[in-house]
Amino acid sequence: RTSHLYKYQGFWCQSREIESTVSFQRHFQARDTNVGLATVPKSGTTWLKALAFAIASHERFQIFSNNHPLLKFNPHDLVPFFEYKIYANDQLSDLSNLPQPRLFGTHIPFASLPSSIKKSSCWLVYICRNPFDTFISSWHFINKIKPRSQAPMPLEEAFEMYCKGVIGFGPFWEHMLGYWKESRDRPHKVLFLKYEDMKKDITFQLKKLAEFLGFPFSVEEERGGVIEKIAKLCSFENMKDLEVNKSGTSIKNFENKNLFRKGEVGDWINYLSPRQVEQLTKVM
Ligand code: A3P
Numbered sequence: 001r002t003s004h005l006y007k008y009q010g011f012w013c014q015s016r017e018i019e020s021t022v023s024f025q026r027h028f029q030a031r032d033t034n035v036g037l038a039t040v041p042k043s044g045t046t047w048l049k050a051l052a053f054a055i056a057s058h059e060r061f062q063i064f065s066n067n068h069p070l071l072k073f074n075p076h077d078l079v080p081f082f083e084y085k086i087y088a089n090d091q092l093s094d095l096s097n098l099p100q101p102r103l104f105g106t107h108i109p110f111a112s113l114p115s116s117i118k119k120s121s122c123w124l125v126y127i128c129r130n131p132f133d134t135f136i137s138s139w140h141f142i143n144k145i146k147p148r149s150q151a152p153m154p155l156e157e158a159f160e161m162y163c164k165g166v167i168g169f170g171p172f173w174e175h176m177l178g179y180w181k182e183s184r185d186r187p188h189k190v191l192f193l194k195y196e197d198m199k200k201d202i203t204f205q206l207k208k209l210a211e212f213l214g215f216p217f218s219v220e221e222e223r224g225g226v227i228e229k230i231a232k233l234c235s236f237e238n239m240k241d242l243e244v245n246k247s248g249t250s251i252k253n254f255e256n257k258n259l260f261r262k263g264e265v266g267d268w269i270n271y272l273s274p275r276q277v278e279q280l281t282k283v284m
Contacts, residue, residue: 005166009112012170020083021108028082028114034122035213036113037079037105040175041168042137043129044195045105046259049075050234052103052125055210063229070233071242074259076250081105107169110178121189125209126179129195131172131284132268132277135162137261139271144258159276163283173283196265202231236263 008018030036037052039045050070054060057078059069069078082104106113110124117124129137139158146152165171183192191212198205206227210216217227232238239245240260248256272280 005168009109010174011109011112012166013168017083017168021112024083024106024108025112025114028116030114030116030120030122032121033102034117034120035103036082036117036122036124037103038110038113038124038126038179039105039107040129040134040170040172041107042141043134044127044198045107046075046239047195047198047234047236047263048125048127048193049079049103049105050239051206051209051230052213053078054230054234055206055215056103056213060215060226063226063233068233070239072244074244074248074250074256075239076105076259079103079105081107083108109169109175110182123212124179124182124190125193125212126183126190127193127195127198128176128180130265130268131162132272132280133195133265134172135159135167135280136268136271138162138167140261141258145254155271159272159280163279199265202235203227206230236260 004014005012006015006018008021013021035052035056037045037048039048053075054063054070057069059065062068083106135158139153139155142158143152161167162170162172165174169175179190180192183190191209193205193209207217221227240257240263245256245260250256
């Protein structure tokens with residue numbers, strides 16, 4: 001079951017992700033205006049992409065429009081993952097020819113990012129989620145996207161692997177610490193957000209994100225309800241019911257509906273035994 005994951009440059013990934021990481025590292029020339037949204041899978045990537053797009057795209061000024069792109073497209077279509085974007089029709093394409101989006105997503109750990117990202121003034125936003133919930137979310141996701149011919153992965157098996165760090169782009173602790181250390185040493189370069197904080201007080205976190213991205217909300221925008229509008233547009237409840245997210249497909253042909261499950265904090269309590277909680281707490 002684990003044969004499709006390889007450890008490369010200290011993190012676990014699929015073979016095609018090795019190719020795309022190498023290509024990303026060799027060819028990506030970061031510009032000072034780029035913003036990378038970095039995450040461990042299942043930690044809130046889709047949400048962060050939606051929020052950053054709502055804040056930093058030209059469409060910010062059409063936030064009240066019924067035609068806003070976030071109503072018609074999945075956030076992964078609006079903010080591509082660079083390491084997946086370099087595949088066109090499953091063929092590795094020439095990265096130098098691709099149009100550079102201002103916003104891009106990546107799951108690659110900080111240590112393996114292209115050196116031009118580290119050297120340039122390009123910004124990074126990281127979202128960190130409690131590993132208990134990230135694990136449960138990943139386990140559901142893995143079982144949803146697996147080929148029908150494959151048996152579901154039992155929770156116990158997935159849990160043991162997770163605790164050993166064997167999960168896409170993991171170990172999760174290396175991933176989180178890599179970005180966390182960078183945000184501590186260079187807070188102007190890396191903004192470290194937490195899924196749980198965003199759930200608790202999205203208004204405060206949105207202001208922080210907008211300021212970091214260089215697009216603070218004006219007094220008129222605040223008075224006009226722009227922050228509340230962005231929060232609502234990007235909320236789990238709103239996004240999961242949009243037609244595009246109920247029936248469309250985006251990255252790597254995943255069905256968009258699989259990206260929206262419960263969107264809650266603390267769902268792990270319904271799955272993990274006291275022994276597993278103790279084990280993962282020790283790892284953390
Ligand atoms: P759950 O499986 O716990 O529900 P990612 O976007 O990194 O793939 O993470 C997916 C997780 O984020 C899923 O968690 C999903 O339900 C949740 N999610 C997706 N969109 C969200 C949103 N707009 N707000 C909050 N959580 C969201």
